[in-house]
Amino acid sequence: xxxxxITGLRTLPExxxxxxxxxLIVDATQKEAAGLQTGDVxxxxxxxxxxxxxxxxxxxxxxxxxxAKSLAQQWEKDPRQVEVILRETRRIVRMDQGVLIMETHHGxxxxxxxxxxxxxxxxxxxxxxxxxxxxxxxxxxxGLGVEAAVIISDTFGRPWREGTTxxxxxxxxxxxxxxxxxxxDAYGYVLRSTEVAVADMLASAAGxxxxxxxxxxxxxxxxxxxxxxxxxxxxxxRAPTKDLFR
Amino acid sequence: xxxxxITGLRTLPExxxxxxxxxLIVDATQKEAAGLQTGDVxxxxxxxxxxxxxxxxxxxxxxxxxxAKSLAQQWEKDPRQVEVILRETRRIVRMDQGVLIMETHHGxxxxxxxxxxxxxxxxxxxxxxxxxxxxxxxxxxxGLGVEAAVIISDTFGRPWREGTTxxxxxxxxxxxxxxxxxxxDAYGYVLRSTEVAVADMLASAAGxxxxxxxxxxxxxxxxxxxxxxxxxxxxxxRAPTKDLFR
Numbered sequence: 001x002x003x004x005x006i007t008g009l010r011t012l013p014e015x016x017x018x019x020x021x022x023x024l025i026v027d028a029t030q031k032e033a034a035g036l037q038t039g040d041v042x043x044x045x046x047x048x049x050x051x052x053x054x055x056x057x058x059x060x061x062x063x064x065x066x067x068a069k070s071l072a073q074q075w076e077k078d079p080r081q082v083e084v085i086l087r088e089t090r091r092i093v094r095m096d097q098g099v100l101i102m103e104t105h106h107g108x109x110x111x112x113x114x115x116x117x118x119x120x121x122x123x124x125x126x127x128x129x130x131x132x133x134x135x136x137x138x139x140x141x142x143g144l145g146v147e148a149a150v151i152i153s154d155t156f157g158r159p160w161r162e163g164t165t166x167x168x169x170x171x172x173x174x175x176x177x178x179x180x181x182x183x184x185d186a187y188g189y190v191l192r193s194t195e196v197a198v199a200d201m202l203a204s205a206a207g208x209x210x211x212x213x214x215x216x217x218x219x220x221x222x223x224x225x226x227x228x229x230x231x232x233x234x235x236x237x238r239a240p241t242k243d244l245f246r
Numbered sequence: 247x248x249x250x251x252i253t254g255l256r257t258l259p260e261x262x263x264x265x266x267x268x269x270l271i272v273d274a275t276q277k278e279a280a281g282l283q284t285g286d287v288x289x290x291x292x293x294x295x296x297x298x299x300x301x302x303x304x305x306x307x308x309x310x311x312x313x314a315k316s317l318a319q320q321w322e323k324d325p326r327q328v329e330v331i332l333r334e335t336r337r338i339v340r341m342d343q344g345v346l347i348m349e350t351h352h353g354x355x356x357x358x359x360x361x362x363x364x365x366x367x368x369x370x371x372x373x374x375x376x377x378x379x380x381x382x383x384x385x386x387x388x389g390l391g392v393e394a395a396v397i398i399s400d401t402f403g404r405p406w407r408e409g410t411t412x413x414x415x416x417x418x419x420x421x422x423x424x425x426x427x428x429x430x431d432a433y434g435y436v437l438r439s440t441e442v443a444v445a446d447m448l449a450s451a452a453g454x455x456x457x458x459x460x461x462x463x464x465x466x467x468x469x470x471x472x473x474x475x476x477x478x479x480x481x482x483x484r485a486p487t488k489d490l491f492r
Contacts, residue, residue: 002455008248094490109406119431158404159491160355162484163423163443177409185365186461197409205451209248215432224454238408244340245405245491
């Protein structure tokens with residue numbers, strides 16, 4: 001039966017620094033999805049992981065550099081926030097029309113190097129991406145008590161298309177990329193270039209039950225036959241030498 | 247209850263030119279998902295729509311131009327297939343490392359202008375994208391007999407990240423883009439730039455139950471509270487003047 005069930009968890013309490021996310025997820029799943037089961041994929045938003053790991057910066061403590069001030073003035077941004085963005089940045093990919101597309105120290109290419117003001121308590125607080133989202137995913141996974149996979153999701157824009165989708169910035173317990181190269185299609189034709197980013201597709205599927213303005217930071221995908229695999233979300237990052245758009 | 251069910255249809259017969267997709271979908275849904283229901287989102291792969299609309303080209307009938315031959319030789323491709331790709335192309339966005347990233351006449355930016363050899367019967371046949379995928383989606387929707395939304399999905403790569411995901415190239419009966427700008431998050435912060443490509447996320451979610459090498463060309467997403475809206479999948483295309491990566 002090729003059927004999936006996706007359930008957004010509504011009863012997670014407010015998450016603060018040091019929170020035990022695994023335990024909170026197990027408790028909420030018991031109330032809302034008949035308990036966590038072997039084979040579930042647990043999708044957790046970056047925001048709640050960053051809060052638990054205290055990756056929150058109070059902008060009142062930030063002294064912007066001259067470069068940050070200059071950029072901020074040019075694009076009407078908060079110079080303190082631009083300073084935090086630059087600290088998270090390995091390389092500036094594009095800087096135009098008020099948009100900062102950055103490559104982070106992890107290798108993610110995204111707006112503002114993942115620094116974000118939304119869904120963080122406190123008027124002057126911004127959140128940073130986790131230091132190592134694959135490790136964050138693995139730590140959550142270990143605490144679940146069943147053989148489940150964990151994906152840390154974040155909201156990224158993309159070239160050429162309007163609107164954001166969700167991507168997997170951290171992955172544990174599953175192969176994030178399915179390789180169909182060499183397999184045959186339904187007519188016997190040998191597929192040549194198809195690798196499927198299943199972890200990103202799972203992140204987007206989970207995003208459908210996580211409304212932006214509400215507190216649904218975790219979703220359970222049940223019924224997806226993932227394969228166990230190594231390498232985590234890092235495997236979804238294209239090497240700069242293979243990339244035509246940097 | 248924020249819960250979704252996604253079911254891939256396994257009993258659709260082989261689709262040929264002129265097939266009545268609406269009827270085939272209604273019949274299969276009766277067998278596999280208790281009948282189509284108001285509020286369902288029906289996701290149909292591009293390949294099956296292109297077959298029904300006879301957007302199949304027999305490469306034996308194609309005479310490659312000198313330019314097509316030159317490109318084909320440089321990248322070890324079939325000159326007849328390159329010719330078909332060039333005919334579908336409005337503008338070449340990138341041409342490197344054997345990859346042709348094209349802007350199609352519709353405005354989609356994708357590899358090979360959507361010309362594809364996989365999952366098409368006949369050794370010399372390739373499929374083209376539908377002429378007007380929004381119209382294709384609307385025509386399918388009208389034949390369903392219930393108030394459902396329809397998405398035509400296709401498999402696109404993207405910069406910076408490995409692996410493909412599914413995107414919505416045609417949309418009918420729903421708003422493909424949710425605009426959160428001006429709304430407040432859970433802490434009262436006014437969201438400034440969030441537009442969510444829900445149609446693309448639905449396409450990716452449906453893709454999770456459509457294996458590449460099997461015949462599952464349609465999936466039903468049940469429980470997603472879409473909003474009706476105009477404009478179709480075209481609204482997901484970023485205007486070239488707003489795009490930093492062409």
